[in-house]
Amino acid sequence: MKERLYIVIPAYNEEMNIEMVAREWHEVIANIGEGKLIIVDDGSKDNTYAKLQELQNELSYLIALTKPNGGHGSAVLFAYEYALTESADYVFQTDSDGQTAPDEFWELWKTRADYDIQIGYRKDRQDGLSRIVVTKLLKLVLFFYFGLWIKDANTPFRLMSAVSLSNFLPRIPKNHNLANVLLTVLYEKNKARRRYVSITFRPRQGGINSINIPRIVRIGLKAMKDFAGLKKSL
Numbered sequence: 373m374k375e376r377l378y379i380v381i382p383a384y385n386e387e388m389n390i391e392m393v394a395r396e397w398h399e400v401i402a403n404i405g406e407g408k409l410i411i412v413d414d415g416s417k418d419n420t421y422a423k424l425q426e427l428q429n430e431l432s433y434l435i436a437l438t439k440p441n442g443g444h445g446s447a448v449l450f451a452y453e454y455a456l457t458e459s460a461d462y463v464f465q466t467d468s469d470g471q472t473a474p475d476e477f478w479e480l481w482k483t484r485a486d487y488d489i490q491i492g493y494r495k496d497r498q499d500g501l502s503r504i505v506v507t508k509l510l511k512l513v514l515f516f517y518f519g520l521w522i523k524d525a526n527t528p529f530r531l532m533s534a535v536s537l538s539n540f541l542p543r544i545p546k547n548h549n550l551a552n553v554l555l556t557v558l559y560e561k562n563k564a565r566r567r568y569v570s571i572t573f574r575p576r577q578g579g580i581n582s583i584n585i586p587r588i589v590r591i592g593l594k595a596m597k598d599f600a601g602l603k604k605s606l
Contacts, residue, residue, distance in 0.1 A: 374404070374405060374406035375406065375461040375462060375484075376406050376407045376408075376458075376459065376460050376461045376462070377400075377401060377404050377406065377407035377460070377461070377462045377463075377464060377481075378407050378408050378409075378410055378455035378458065378460035378462070378463050378464070379397050379400065379401060379407070379408075379409045379410065379464045379465075379466070380410045380411075380412070380448070380451035380452065380454075380455055380463060380464070380465050381393065381397065381409070381410070381411045381412070381451070381465070381466055381467065381468050382411075382412050382414055382444055382447030382448050382451060382467065382468065383411055383412065383413050383414065383416065383420050383424075383447075383468035384413070384414040384415070384416050384420070384441070384444075384447070384468075385416045385417060385418045385420060386416070386418075386420050386468040386469065387416075387418040387419045387420050387423055389468060389469055389470045390411070390420050390423050390424060390427075390468055391423055391427060392470055393468050393469075393470050394409065394411060394424065394427050394431060394434060395427075395431070396470075396474045397409055397466070397474055398431045398433055398434055399474065400474050400477055401433040402432075402433060404481075407433065407460065407462075408433050408434075408435050408455075408458070409431070409433050409434045409435070410435050410437065410451050410454060410455060411424055411434065411435075411436055411437070411468065412437045412438070412439060412447045412450055412451045412454075413436065413437065413438040413439070414439060414441050414442060414443070414444070414446065414447040415438070415439060415440045415441030415442070416441075421436065421438045424436035437450075437451075437454065442547050443547070443549045444549060444551075445547060445548045445549040445550055445551035445552070446547040446549070446551075448465060448551050448552060449541070449544060449546070449547065449548070449551050451465070452465070452537060452541055453541065455534070456534055456537065456538050456541070459534075460534045461533070461534050462484055462531060462532065462533055462534060463531075463532050463534055463537055464477065464480075464530065464531045464532075465528060465529075465530050465532075465552070466528050466529050467528035470574065471528075471573050471574045471575070472492070472528065472529045472571065472572075472573065472574070473571070473572045473574065476492070476529075476569075476571050476572060477531075479569055480492075480531040480569060481531065483567070484531060484533070486565065486567075487531075487533075487565045487566060487567045488532065488533050488535075488536035488559065488564040488565045488566060489530060489531070489532045489533075489536060489555075489556075489559045489564060489565075489566050489567075490530065490531045490532075490566070490567045490568075490569060491523075491524065491527050491529070491530045491556065491566070491567070491568050491569070492524070492527045492529030492530065492568075492569055492570075492571035492573075493523045493524045493527065493568040493569060493570050493571065494507070494524050494527055494571060494573040495570045495571075507524060507526070510525060510526060510553070511523075511524075511525070513599065514553070514557065514599075517599040518557055518560075518561065518599070520557060520560050520561070522556060522557075522560060523568045524568065525552070525553045525556040525557065526550065526552050526553045526556070527552075527571075528552070529571050530552065532555075536559070536564055537555075540555055540558040540559065540562075541555075543558060544558075545598070548598070550598075
């Protein structure tokens with residue numbers, strides 16, 4: 373029996389990218405032949421969801437879902453919970469901006485049985501200096517709060533076994549904006565079988581990034597407050 377892979381992608385105002393991204397990652401699922409491509413529209417104000425609904429008629433493995441806007445973490449958690457409910461064996465998460473390369477997925481898939489989680493490590497980033505600085509600051513913050521030196525805790529390129537994800541997911545606060553960061557912390561703290569793999573991280577393929585510097589600062593300040601409160605429980 374083939375193992376069921378669920379690729380999950382949150383999307384917000386990505387009408388410029390969503391068709392390309394959906395087609396690229398749908399091909400991965402089609403090659404495996406078992407599973408689904410789940411794209412969660414997080415209350416977009418543009419035609420993202422309408423385009424996804426049209427694509428469903430052509431892409432047989434695609435399931436388009438929508439929900440009220442709650443931020444990236446909310447959409448990711450929604451997608452993870454859906455995948456587990458649908459009896460996925462493995463869950464892979466990436467983003468809808470076209471910055472990750474589907475052909476690099478196979479490096480993770482071929483070693484899936486050996487790890488609970490495999491995370492892409494953005495060694496050569498092409499998305500701007502400000503994003504690189506944010507990632508480095510996050511690394512320092514996580515070391516301060518949790519004593520963990522993590523290469524890249526928030527990469528949207530991660531393959532997880534459903535068994536391990538189902539164990540850790542209930543410990544993430546509902547709608548937490550940095551859900552992937554906290555998941556990485558949990559995998560590290562519990563010494564799960566983990567692996568970091570260098571990946572390409574391309575420039576945004578189209579549209580405008582909804583995360584700007586002021587919003588990054590606000591998210592960062594809230595994250596530090598949340599980390600302080602979650603330190604003992606995690």
